[in-house]
Amino acid sequence: MDDQEFLAERFHADRPHLKAVAYRMLGSLSEADDAVQEAWFRLHRSDTSAVENLSGWLTTVVGRVCLDMLRSRKSRREESLDVRVPDPVVQREGTVDPEHEVLMADSVGLALLVVLETLGPAERLAFVLHDMFALPFEEIAPIVGRTPAATRQLASRARRRVQGTTSVPDDLTRQREVVDAFIAASRGGDFDALVALLDPEVVLRADAGALPTMPSREVRGARQVAGQALTFQKFSQFSRRVLVNGGAGIVTAPGGRTLSVMGFTITGGKIVAIDILADPDRLSRLDLTFIGD
Known part of the structure; x- marks a missing residue:
């Protein structure tokens, strides 16, 4: 095995870890892939013969790349009140994806x-x-x-x-029970049942990108969030429970077309946060092929 083959093999072994670092740094799965790819280019161009800990070296390289990307993003982004929900990692319940396991290693x-x-x-x-x-x-x-x-x-x-x-979120079994109750209350249009499931200080963050029919917004308070949830009543029949970043979540896909991904933070049997990604462009880049199964 020559040096390039050795480096390629080592890099392949470290790739899941490096993507996990980049995802936490950037909150974007596609940008995390770009950062990892840039790390490979830098490894290919560098003399690493004196590097004792190649995994540590690659981690710091990914850190540098992500820092540059964050600084560039910050300089490009104008001051805005729009909400940005990071890319969710969505899995079918009951499945184990090795890359997702690394991404979600610390929940x-x-x-x-x-x-x-x-x-x-x-x-x-x-x-x-x-x-x-x-x-x-x-x-x-x-x-x-x-x-x-x-x-x-x-x-x-x-x-x-x-x-x-x-x-600290509840265990997954309790999360599922609460999300099931949330779906049932939404389908039934039961405002009081929704309020009972929500923490009084609950926050809902919705990121619809440039979608004109659903502006990005942040809503706080149980009654306000319950009222917002009822506006999606007609789509609730198309909701499917999934894992979102290792916790209970919902994908809504009428006619097989993904409308939104919802992640819940549930503590003490109450929903304390709901994060919704409804940006069609970003949803199209997520791996949600299993939704139609």
Whole structure:
């Protein structure tokens, strides 16, 4: 086996881990693939003969690529009140996909990814690489151009933001029960039953992209969210329970055409967050071929 074959084999083995890093950094499955591909190009062009830990080297390369992508995204994006829901990882219930298992290894739900979207690029990188992938600050610091102590502070600020806005979800069996009750109440148009399932401070985030018939929005409060849920009553018969980022979720697909993916955060038997992706362009790039089965 020559050096190029060896590198290709090592890279292939590390690819799922590298995509997991990039997905947490970018919240986009397609951009995560782009970042991993760029890491391969850089590996191909680099002399790694003196690299002792190739997996660690590749992780830092993906981190650098993602940091550049986040900074570019931030400079392009104008100030907007529009809500952006990260790409969901959708699975059929009862199936095991090895790549999805790696992506969801630490149960990174949509609600957590939404919080990560609010962090600055350097904060996000420090938190993801240290808290989620256990890279030491000494290795992260050169990527962000800070000292290890300053990088530690970046991660600490990010950690406080995450801990203050995320909650530990119920076990999957309880989540499924609540989502089943949500679907039943939506189909029946039962406003009071919907309110009873929702935490008083529940937040609904809907990202419809440029779809004119469903503007992106954020709605807070049980009665307000229940009222919003009733507007989708006519589509509820086409809802199918799936796993969204490892938790209970719903895909709605009238006539086999995916209309939306909904991820739920459920704590203490109550729905505390609902994240909806209804952007047709982004939905078309998700692997949802099993919906028609």
